[in-house]
Amino acid sequence: MRRPLATAATALSCCLALAACGANPPQAEGAGGSSGGDAKASAKLPEDKALHALLPTKNRTSGTLVSVNNGSFPPYEIAGSDGHSLTGASADLADSLGQVLGVKIRHVTTDGLPSQLTGIKAGRYDFALGPVGDFKDRQGANDFVDWVREFVVFAVPKGNPHHIGSLADTCGQRIAVMAGGSAEGVIKKQALTCEKDGKKPVKVQSYKDQPGSILAVRSGRADAFFSSQAPLTYFVAQAKDQLELTGTGKGNGFDDLYQGAVVAKGSPLRDVLLKALRKLIDDGTYGKIMKKWGLSANTLDKPGVNLGGES
Known part of the structure; x- marks a missing residue:
C-alpha cells in the first residue's frame, strides 16, 4: 500500500522501524533490550510482597505478565526484530514494574492497536503498558491506567x-x-x-x-x-x-489527552498496576525513566484510572 519504489522504500521502512539504521537514541545504546522481562535497570528494586499477592492467580503461578505492544512508538516502545525484545521508556518502566511486582514481564509485538485490544480482551495478553490513548469509546471494553499526558x-x-x-x-x-x-x-x-x-x-x-x-x-x-x-x-x-x-501548543481537536496501560474491563490487574505505578512515581523511578527518554513534559503527578474524556 505504500511502496512505489519497492527497494528504497523497504530499506527506509526497515531503517525507521529499527530507529533509523544504527541510529538508535543514545538512551538505548548498550541497553540490549528487554527480553522476557529481564531487568536492565542499574539498581534492582525490592519486590512489594503485598502487591505481588494481589496479582491474578495465573500470573503468580507462572511468575510472568505478558505485555503486548505495537513495536513502533518511540521513544516509548522500540521493538527488536525478534518480536520479543523492547527498548524505550515503556520497556524501562516494565522492568521496574516487574521488579516491584515480583514477576517477569514478557513483551510480545503485534500488528497495530486493534490487534492489541482484541488480544487483551481474548486473554492472549495480560495488558498493554502502552501508553495507549484513553478515550471514552475505548473504555467500554477496556480499563486504562493512565501514566502519561500527550499532545x-x-x-x-x-x-x-x-x-x-x-x-x-x-x-x-x-x-x-x-x-x-x-x-x-x-x-x-x-x-x-x-x-x-x-x-x-x-x-x-x-x-x-x-x-x-x-x-x-x-x-x-x-x-x-x-x-x-x-x-x-x-x-x-x-x-x-x-x-x-x-501545530505544537494547540488543541488540534483534542482536549486533555491521557494515555496509559490497558487491561480488559474489570480485570483485577487494573488496581495492581495503579498501585505499582503510584509506588514508582513516589520513589522517583518513574521520573528518572521519563527524564532519561526526554519525556519530562509528559509526566503525571499520579496515575489514574480511565481519566480520558471525549476526543
Missing part, C-alpha cells in the same frame, strides 16, 4: 511547504495517521468539516504503524503525519533536518 501535532517536510499550522489547515492536504488511532478519528471528522465549509476534504492516509506514516511524508506521498508529539519529536530528530514539527 497531538504534525510532522511535515522541512520548511512546511503546505503551511500546515493547525487542524484547520488540513483541508485538501494528504494527512497520514495511524489506523485505528484517535488521531484517525479526529482527522476524518475534520475532513467532513472541510466539505461542509465548501473546502476540499482532507485526504486521509491510514497506516498500520508509525514508521510507515513517517515514510509517507519523507517520500512525498503525504503532506503531514498527525500523531502524538513525543514519538514525532523522536522521528523528526532521526530524519536529520528533513522534517519538522508544527
